[in-house]
Amino acid sequence: GAVVSQHPSRVICKSGTSVKIECRSLDFQATTMFWYRQFPKQSLMLMATSNEGSKATYEQGVEKDKFLINHASLTLSTLTVTSAHPEDSSFYICSAEGSVDEQYFGPGTRLTVT
Amino acid sequence: AQSVTQPDIHITVSEGASLELRCNYSYGATPYLFWYVQSPGQGLQLLLKYFSGDTLVQGIKGFEAEFKRSQSSFNLRKPSVHWSDAAEYFCAVGGRSNDMRFGAGTRLTVKP
Numbered sequence: 689g690a691v692v693s694q695h696p697s698r699v700i701c702k703s704g705t706s707v708k709i710e711c712r713s714l715d716f717q718a719t720t721m722f723w724y725r726q727f728p729k730q731s732l733m734l735m736a737t738s739n740e741g742s743k744a745t746y747e748q749g750v751e752k753d754k755f756l757i758n759h760a761s762l763t764l765s766t767l768t769v770t771s772a773h774p775e776d777s778s779f780y781i782c783s784a785e786g787s788v789d790e791q792y793f794g795p796g797t798r799l800t801v802t
Numbered sequence: 803a804q805s806v807t808q809p810d811i812h813i814t815v816s817e818g819a820s821l822e823l824r825c826n827y828s829y830g831a832t833p834y835l836f837w838y839v840q841s842p843g844q845g846l847q848l849l850l851k852y853f854s855g856d857t858l859v860q861g862i863k864g865f866e867a868e869f870k871r872s873q874s875s876f877n878l879r880k881p882s883v884h885w886s887d888a889a890e891y892f893c894a895v896g897g898r899s900n901d902m903r904f905g906a907g908t909r910l911t912v913k914p
Contacts, residue, residue, distance in 0.1 A: 692845075694845075722902075729907075729909075730906065730907075731892060731904045731905060731906045731907050732846075732892070732904045734902070734903075779843075781845055781846070783846075790848070790851065791902065792848075793838075793845040793846040793847075794845050795844055795845040796843070796844065796845045798843065
């Protein structure tokens with residue numbers, strides 16, 4: 689149980705375009721989901737907290753107009769990288785909050801902006 | 803503010819040898835502590851967690867960790883490492899899951 693999926697697993701897009709990443713909790717409902725960014729050989733950095741039915745809370749330094757988060761249902765949160773640039777290339781990981789203050793992580797999405 | 807320090811960026815051990823990965827934390831109250839493992843290009847898998855109670859926590863894949871409040875540490879151990887344990891290991895601390903912070907990670911290499 690407690691499986692989180694992400695789609696796509698890899699995406700390549702051209703500079704200036706937008707790309708959407710989906711995060712789904714497959715066998716449980718998650719009021720809260722989280723989006724992380726991970727640069728090569730570095731740790732996870734929390735980008736934002738996504739709450740179903742309300743606006744996301746962004747960490748300091750994260751541009752909310754560039755990284756649009758929508759959490760429209762209890763099983764789906766989406767991250768849209770708008771007007772992507774090469775510096776946005778990264779590994780994006782989502783997680784969903786389960787019971788007892790535990791996060792379940794998705795497999796990640798590798799974004800490459802050319 | 804909470805923080806996590808993993809002093810060892812990279813550790814190499816021989817297969818069958820014991821392993822200890824260090825984690826030190828800074829947190830104002832009793833923390834929730836976690837160890838995750840990440841294989842290349844993959845998400846994170848929870849190895850074990852400490853919320854309260856017994857300070858020696860057993861996890862999956864033969865891992866254990868000990869919470870030592872006096873030393874602000876939560877070191878991960880395994881008595882005998884397998885080649886499949888080669889991965890990146892992250893220690894994390896938080897009060898609630900929306901307050902979680904990760905260490906920089908320790909990369910484990912296992913020699914045959």
